[in-house]
Each structure stands twice: as structure tokens, then as C-alpha cells.
Amino acid sequence: MENADTASYVDFYHAEGKHKGILSWLLTTDHKRIGLMYMCSMMTFMLIGMTLGVLMKIEMLTPGKTIVSAQTYNAMFTLHGLIMIFLFIIPGLPAIFGNFMLPLQIGARDVAFPRLNLLSWYFYMTGGIFAILSLFLRGGPIDTGWTFYIPYSIRTGTDVILPLLAAFILGFSSIITGINFVTTIHRMRAPGMGFFKMPLFVWSLYATAWIQIIATPIIGITIILVIIERLFQMGIFDPALGGDPLLFQHLFWIYSHPAVYIMILPAMGAVSEIIPTFAKRTIFGYKAIAYSSLAIAFIGYFVWAHHMFTSGISETSRFIFSLLTFLVAIPSGVKVFNWVATLYKGSITPGVPLLFVMLFVFLFSIGGLTGLVLGSLATNAHLHDTYFVVAHFHYVMFGGTVMIFFGALHYWFPKMFGKMYNEKIAKWTIPVIFVGFNMLYFTMFILGYEGMPRRYWDYLPKYQTLHVISTVGSWILVTGIIIMLVNLINGLRKGPKAPMNPWGGKTLEWTVPSPPPVYNFEEIPVITHGPYYYGGEEEK
Amino acid sequence: MEKAKNDIHKTGYGTYVLIWLILVGLTIATVTASGFNLGDFTLIIALLIAAIKSGFVINIFMHIKFEDKIFKVFLGLAFMTLLAVFVLTSFDVFFR
Numbered sequence: 001m002e003n004a005d006t007a008s009y010v011d012f013y014h015a016e017g018k019h020k021g022i023l024s025w026l027l028t029t030d031h032k033r034i035g036l037m038y039m040c041s042m043m044t045f046m047l048i049g050m051t052l053g054v055l056m057k058i059e060m061l062t063p064g065k066t067i068v069s070a071q072t073y074n075a076m077f078t079l080h081g082l083i084m085i086f087l088f089i090i091p092g093l094p095a096i097f098g099n100f101m102l103p104l105q106i107g108a109r110d111v112a113f114p115r116l117n118l119l120s121w122y123f124y125m126t127g128g129i130f131a132i133l134s135l136f137l138r139g140g141p142i143d144t145g146w147t148f149y150i151p152y153s154i155r156t157g158t159d160v161i162l163p164l165l166a167a168f169i170l171g172f173s174s175i176i177t178g179i180n181f182v183t184t185i186h187r188m189r190a191p192g193m194g195f196f197k198m199p200l201f202v203w204s205l206y207a208t209a210w211i212q213i214i215a216t217p218i219i220g221i222t223i224i225l226v227i228i229e230r231l232f233q234m235g236i237f238d239p240a241l242g243g244d245p246l247l248f249q250h251l252f253w254i255y256s257h258p259a260v261y262i263m264i265l266p267a268m269g270a271v272s273e274i275i276p277t278f279a280k281r282t283i284f285g286y287k288a289i290a291y292s293s294l295a296i297a298f299i300g301y302f303v304w305a306h307h308m309f310t311s312g313i314s315e316t317s318r319f320i321f322s323l324l325t326f327l328v329a330i331p332s333g334v335k336v337f338n339w340v341a342t343l344y345k346g347s348i349t350p351g352v353p354l355l356f357v358m359l360f361v362f363l364f365s366i367g368g369l370t371g372l373v374l375g376s377l378a379t380n381a382h383l384h385d386t387y388f389v390v391a392h393f394h395y396v397m398f399g400g401t402v403m404i405f406f407g408a409l410h411y412w413f414p415k416m417f418g419k420m421y422n423e424k425i426a427k428w429t430i431p432v433i434f435v436g437f438n439m440l441y442f443t444m445f446i447l448g449y450e451g452m453p454r455r456y457w458d459y460l461p462k463y464q465t466l467h468v469i470s471t472v473g474s475w476i477l478v479t480g481i482i483i484m485l486v487n488l489i490n491g492l493r494k495g496p497k498a499p500m501n502p503w504g505g506k507t508l509e510w511t512v513p514s515p516p517p518v519y520n521f522e523e524i525p526v527i528t529h530g531p532y533y534y535g536g537e538e539e540k
Numbered sequence: 541m542e543k544a545k546n547d548i549h550k551t552g553y554g555t556y557v558l559i560w561l562i563l564v565g566l567t568i569a570t571v572t573a574s575g576f577n578l579g580d581f582t583l584i585i586a587l588l589i590a591a592i593k594s595g596f597v598i599n600i601f602m603h604i605k606f607e608d609k610i611f612k613v614f615l616g617l618a619f620m621t622l623l624a625v626f627v628l629t630s631f632d633v634f635f636r
Contacts, residue, residue: 214618246632250629254625313636314632315635
């Protein structure tokens with residue numbers, strides 16, 4: 001499978017195409033370039049979202065006004081959520097690493113629909129620009145929270161329609177990517193690569209793509225209904241007009257809960273790539289991990305109403321959804337146990353990506369277990385809409401998805417850019433991020449347990465000490481992230497050239513030069529064994 | 541897939557026009573039915589008509605009737621998911 005002759009090749013950055021300069025990027029159909037364009041735009045949105053988050057924490061340093069008014073604070077938490085969820089975490093791993101790595105990992109020259117792939121980036125950018133534009137329109141920035149709950153989002157005087165349209169367009173981008181990935185995985189695998197010889201990152205992208213296709217249209221329809229209701233006062237969700245506000249919550253969460261799995265599944269896939277590489281062992285329980293991705297995608301579709309336990313839904317449905325919520329913990333547990341079992345007796349190299357995985361396992365486990373606390377009906381009644389929920393989803397989304405986003409960035413950086421970064425500095429950023437993260441968010445568990453409601457601009461003086469610790473934590477966390485990013489940028493500018501396979505990985509992307517040539521493989525490889533083959537007998 | 545490549549099914553314009561007319565008729569039926577007070581059956585009838593309409597669209601306009609089994613499996617999966625979502629939502633709507 002080795003494409004050994006790497007001396008005389010032109011990488012995809014320098015290959016001559018139909019267009020030159022900026023147009024060679026804006027009109028490209030190369031999956032790698034599109035992945036990098038996603039990366040640039042998403043990192044920009046992430047930095048905007050992060051800045052908003054830090055400003056919110058500064059506001060919470062003291063009770064009452066610290067730096068912004070209550071209305072500005074409402075707009076800030078709404079935009080922080082909108083940007084981070086719709087523009088960064090949902091598309092994050094599939095759009096960047098999925099686009100770049102999927103064809104490489106399955107031995108293909110591109111995705112099935114390269115032009116559609118570029119179109120999805122344009123949809124993404126249009127959605128992002130609409131969301132940012134909405135800040136400057138007459139009504140002012142949206143203040144509904146990222147959940148757009150009815151009836152407030154029908155009645156607020158702020159501009160709601162443009163951000164809703166932004167989410168609608170972003171949904172199309174997501175659906176198109178999903179369709180492209182499903183088709184690519186079904187049709188373009190290298191000869192010999194059966195479904196159970198695919199890398200687990202590909203499995204996770206496959207499960208994610210199905211959620212993107214099946215769940216996303218529901219939020220699209222819901223958004224259109226809200227816009228119609230707002231424009232024409234048609235009674236759909238607003239009780240004052242004869243509508244049902246719980247119907248909105250059902251429709252919203254039927255998409256938005258599976259969206260959580262759109263966010264986390266690709267991260268779990270990346271973990272399943274990093275661990276065997278740094279443990280120098282075949283992954284433990286390949287099929288169990290592959291099936292658990294599908295199981296998470298499937299069960300995760302049917303737990304949405306656990307967001308609505310205190311909203312007035314029926315006793316029967318509360319009981320059923322609580323039970324289903326507990327079930328989804330099983331496949332998640334399967335993954336974690338298999339990862340740990342892979343490390344057992346492995347020949348472990350504590351590289352930067354593996355350290356991020358360790359961070360992920362620790363933080364995601366806390367996020368997952370506190371999810372069970374929230375999934376229990378009795379404790380949910382106490383903790384609903386408090387800082388406990390904010391802490392829980394930041395442990396899952398930030399501690400889970402974003403930590404692996406950083407880990408995957410460090411893992412595939414040499415392949416994507418053909419350069420190495422300073423590993424020593426990268427390792428030092430991890431404890432800084434760990435300390436900052438836990439100071440910022442663990443305090444929120446305690447605040448929530450003690451009764452601090454989420455989204456409040458003001459609070460009782462008894463909560464101030466924990467808010468101060470949390471705010472200082474946000475500064476430490478951001479410092480760690482900035483050092484990490486500067487280190488990567490330095491690596492990009494003046495880092496040493498990366499070898500073809502710096503970590504000793506076994507999947508196909510490590511068999512092509514760094515960075516890869518335009519069409520990836522000189523000859524399409526023929527697959528004869530599993531993706532994590534380190535010798536010995538393979539799992540049947 | 542080979543079979544599909546070699547055996548391209550062509551649907552005549554007449555069929556398309558007929559299906560279109562049926563869809564228009566069923567839309568009129570939906571609007572008409574909404575004018576009657578049918579109690580709990582209002583929702584069921586509306587969904588039933590919508591299901592028949594989508595059946596025509598999927599099979600004829602989207603050509604699924606003439607496609608490979610794999611596409612039918614995928615479509616079936618999406619339908620089963622939709623059905624499960626309906627059932628789970630009904631636990632709230634009918635027991636609230």
C-alpha cells in the first residue's frame with residue numbers, strides 16, 4: 001500500500017490547475033482545499049464565539065452591570081451559542097477533517113460530488129455572513145437564545161428572521177455534505193475495503209452523515225414555520241394565536257438533540273484513529289466501536305424530549321424519554337471501554353494528539369455522567385435551566401468535541417500542511433487548558449446545584465466567589481488556546497518538513513506524501529487487511 | 541447498479557400529468573377536510589392524505605419505484621425514523 005516514490009511529486013498546494021491565486025481556492029473542487037477553506041472560516045467564527053464567551057464571563061465578575069447592559073448580555077449569549085453551535089461545532093470535524101481525510105482514508109481520489117462539496121462551503125459562508133449581518137440590522141442583535149423558543153422569538157423586537165434564515169441555509173450545507181459522504185463511502189472505497197475494513201473515523205462520518213440527512217430537514221421546516229408565524233401572525237406555535245409552543249420545542253429538539261451526535265460522533269471517530277496509532281496496537285473491539293457509532297446515531301434520535309422534562313409534557317412521555325436517555329449511555333460506554341482496553345498493554349507514545357485524547361476521555365466522562373443526572377426526572381426538576389446544564393454541555397461539547405478537534409488538528413497537521421509544530425510547547429498548552437477549563441466549568445456545576453439560573457445577567461452576592469473563579473478560569477483557558485494556535489501557526493510558517501508518516505499510523509492517509517498530491521494516490525491501493533493492522537491475528 | 545444502468549425506465553408525460561392531477565385533487569381534499577369538524581380524526585385524515593401524496597411523489601417523480609433495492613432500504617429507514625418520531629411525540633400529545 002506504500003506510495004514510496006515521493007521525491008518527484010507536486011503537492012496539492014502547488015499543483016497547477018485551471019485557475020491561479022485566490023480563484024484557485026474559491027473555485028476549487030479538490031476536497032483537501034475545500035477542507036482547508038472550511039478550517040479558515042470556522043477558526044475565524046470560533047475566535048468570534050470565544051471572544052463573546054470571555055466577554056460574558058467578564059460581565060459575570062460582579063452582580064449587576066460590570067461591562068455590558070442586560071440586553072447586550074442577552075444578545076451575547078445568543079450569538080455565542082449560534083456561532084459556536086451552527087458555525088463551529090456542528091460542521092467542525094466532518095467539514096474540515098471529514099473533507100480532507102475521508103477520500104484519503106478510503107483510497108479515493110476525491111469525494112463523489114466535488115462540485116456539490118464546494119457548493120456546501122458557499123452555503124456555509126452565506127449562512128455565516130447572514131448571522132453576522134443580523135447584528136447590524138435595525139432591530140438589533142437577536143436575543144432569544146440559540147434555541148429560538150416560542151413565544152418569545154415571535155414577539156421580540158430584535159431581528160429574528162435573518163439569523164433564522166442563516167440557520168436554514170447552514171442546514172442545507174450540512175445536508176449536502178451528508179449526502180456527499182454517504183455516497184462517497186458507498187461508492188468510492190478502494191478495492192478490498194469492505195465496510196469492516198474501513199477506518200473508524202470513516203464509520204463515524206457515515207453515522208453522522210445519516211443524522212445530517214434525516215434530522216436536518218426538520219429544523220429547516222421548523223424555521224420556515226416560525227418565519228411564517230412571525231411575518232403573517234399565523235397561529236402555529238404562539239398560544240396567543242392558537243398555536244402550541246410545545247410543538248415548537250418538540251420540532252426544535254427532534255433536530256437539535258441528534259445534532260449533539262453530529263457534533264460528538266466524528267470526534268469519537270478521530271479518537272479511534274489516534275489511540276491505535278499512539279498505542280501501536282490494533283484497536284480493541286473494532287466492530288463494537290463501529291456498531292456503537294450507529295447505535296448512538298440511532299438511539300440518539302429518540303431522546304430529544306429530555307430537554308423538555310419541565311415544560312409541561314405528559315408524565316408518560318417523560319418516563320419514556322428518561323428511559324431512552326439512559327439507553328444512549330450504553331454505546332457511549334462501549335466506546336470508552338474499548339479505547340481504554342486498546343491502551344492496555346500497548347506500546348504507548350504520549351504524543352500531543354494522545355494527550356488531547358486523555359483530556360477528552362476525562363472531561364467527556366464527566367460530561368456524560370452529569371448527563372445521566374440531568375436525564376433522571378427528579379434531579380432534572382431541580383437542575384433544569386441552571387448553570388449545571390451549562391456546565392454539562394460545555395463538558396460534553398467543549399471537553400468532548402473541541403478537545404478532539406484540537407487533538408485531530410495536531411494529529412493530521414503534518415499531513416495537511418506538510419510541516420511539524422513544536423511538540424514541547426504543544427504539550428505545555430494541555431495542562432494550561434485543563435486547569436482553565438475545569439476552573440471555568442466545574443464551578444458552574446456547583447453554581448447550578450446551588451440554584452444559579454442560566455442566562456441571567458444579575459445574581460445574588462452569594463454566588464460571586466464561584467463566578468470570579470470561573471471568570472479567571474476563562475482567562476487561563478483562552479491563554480492556553482492562544483498559545484496552542486500560535487504554536488501551530490509558527491509550525492506552519494517555519495516548522496520543519498513533515499515526513500510521510502510522523503506518528504507511525506496505519507491508515508491510508510499515511511501512505512501518501514505530506515502534503516498529499518492533488519489526486520491523492522498515484523495508483524488506487526488494494527486493501528488486504530484491517531485499518532489498524534500491527535501484525536498478529538485480526539478480529540473476524 | 542449495473543441493472544439500473546442497463547435498464548433505464550422511462551415514464552411517459554401522460555403519467556406525470558395524471559399524477560400531478562391526482563396530487564392537486566388530494567390537496568383539494570385536504571383543504572376540504574380541514575373545513576369539517578372530525579374531532580380526533582382530523583389529524584389522522586390529514587396525515588393519511590399527505591402519506592398518499594408523498595407515496596406518489598416518491599415513487600413516480602423521484603423514480604424510487606424503478607430504482608435498486610438499496611435506495612428503497614434507505615428510504616424505508618427514513619420512514620421508520622419518521623414513524624418512530626410520530627409515535628414518541630404522540631406519547632406527549634395524547635397523554636398530556
